[in-house]
Amino acid sequence: AKALFKSPKHPYTRGLLAALPASATAPKTLLTAMPGQVPSIDAMPPGCRFANRCAYADDRCQQLPPIERDSAGGEVACHHWRRLND
DSSP states (O other), X not given: OHHHHHSOOSHHXXXXXXXXXXXXXXXXXXXXXOOSOOOOTTSOOSSOTTGGGOTXXXXXXXXXXXXXXXXXXXXXXXXXXXXXXX
């Protein structure tokens, strides 16, 4: 868990962590939200399920599901995780 919070590898995880309020966040402050819509469970896209909400998505993400890969601190399923974490 420490590795996930210290160095999130996947864009979705980064988005979730960015949405957390800081302890110094003033009441009624708007939190960061991820853009787009979550796909319907009965209409999942053919590629990455997060592609329509990801700033790094490209044609490959839209068409091919990412393969889960080992990374330092866990596993990640993203076509671009190495480039995003260099």
